[in-house]
Amino acid sequence: MDLYSEISPAPEKLFKVIIIGDPTVGKTSFVQRYVQNAYKRDYKGTVGVDFALKVVKWSETRTVKLQLWDIAAGQERFTWMTRVYYKDAHGCVIMFDLTNRNSFVNTLKWKRDVDSKCSLADGSPIPCILLANKCDMQHRQVDQTEINEFFKEHNFVGWTETSAKEGTMVNDSMMFLVDIMMQQDVAEGAAFLSDSLKLAGPRPHTRPHNGCSC
Numbered sequence: 001m002d003l004y005s006e007i008s009p010a011p012e013k014l015f016k017v018i019i020i021g022d023p024t025v026g027k028t029s030f031v032q033r034y035v036q037n038a039y040k041r042d043y044k045g046t047v048g049v050d051f052a053l054k055v056v057k058w059s060e061t062r063t064v065k066l067q068l069w070d071i072a073a074g075q076e077r078f079t080w081m082t083r084v085y086y087k088d089a090h091g092c093v094i095m096f097d098l099t100n101r102n103s104f105v106n107t108l109k110w111k112r113d114v115d116s117k118c119s120l121a122d123g124s125p126i127p128c129i130l131l132a133n134k135c136d137m138q139h140r141q142v143d144q145t146e147i148n149e150f151f152k153e154h155n156f157v158g159w160t161e162t163s164a165k166e167g168t169m170v171n172d173s174m175m176f177l178v179d180i181m182m183q184q185d186v187a188e189g190a191a192f193l194s195d196s197l198k199l200a201g202p203r204p205h206t207r208p209h210n211g212c213s214c
Contacts, residue, residue, distance in 0.1 A: 012063045015181050016088055018118075019070050020110050021095035022103040026133040029164035030095065031070050034174055039165050049085050056178060064178055086118040091181045092128040093173075098161065099134055101141035104150075111154050120184065127157040127180045131173060135161035 019027050028050065032038050035052045050070040058064045071085050094110050096103040107130060115125050130151050132142065144161075151159040157180050162169045 012065055013058075013182070013185065014065045014067065015090040015178070016067045016069065017091045017093065017177065017181075018086055018089045018114070019068060019093040019095065020114070021093075022097070022100070022106050023072075025095045025097040025100070025103050026164045027070050027093075027095055030093075030131070030133065030162065030170060031068055033164045033167055033170050035068070037167070039167075054174075056175070058178060058182065062182075064182070066174075066178070082113060083117045086114060089114075089118050089126055090120075090185075091177050092118075092126055093131055093177065094128055094156070095131045095133050095162075096142075097134050098132050098140045098142055099137050104132075104142045104147075107150075108154060111156070125155065127177065127184060128155075129173060129177050129180075130156040130159035132159065132161045133164060135168060136163040136166050 019031060021027055029039060031050070031052050032040065035054050049072060052068040052070065054066040054068060056064045056066060069085060069089070071082070092114050094107050094114070096107050098104075111128060114128060118126050120126055130147070132147055147159055158176055160169050160173050160176075162173055164170060
């Protein structure tokens with residue numbers, strides 16, 4: 001038998017991930033850092049929704065393709081479209097700006113909006129990770145203890161501080177979410193659970209962490 005006929009391509013899984021939060025918290029910068037490892041200071045506000053694609057090698061035999069939906073916030077003419085944008089999502093990133101307390105308060109609105117409009121096949125909420133962006137900035141308005149209590153109270157799967165500017169915890173937080181989505185994938189997840197996704201440094205938290213390593 002020809003050697004090449006025995007080698008099959010790595011199974012590929014497609015996940016749709018929505019990225020939401022108030023305007024100017026850094027969603028677009030986060031996506032660009034994650035997908036292209038680039039950062040620009042002059043991003044224009046997202047109009048409606050932007051799309052990006054990221055291919056991740058989850059294990060030696062599994063490839064994950066992430067379809068990232070960067071959804072505009074704070075624009076009333078697009079609010080009615082969120083149900084369409086959320087449709088068939090497998091996971092969610094809800095982001096706020098550590099230097100803007102209102103953006104943190106409003107994450108509850110975003111979480112409730114997602115929970116009311118989107119669910120997994122078994123009816124359970126899609127996994128949402130809470131990201132505290134701009135940890136490279138001074139003059140924070142939200143402390144870690146408050147974030148930790150908030151994430152547990154409102155059923156986020158985890159949280160961590162990030163910096164899209166510096167790249168801090170960008171890849172790690174998304175790999176954490178991918179791991180959660182793989183575990184919750186009813187059709188294939190149990191057969192492909194892996195311990196290979198170890199986050200270097202402070203992983204998305206189930207307890208207060210030791211600060212940003214920017």
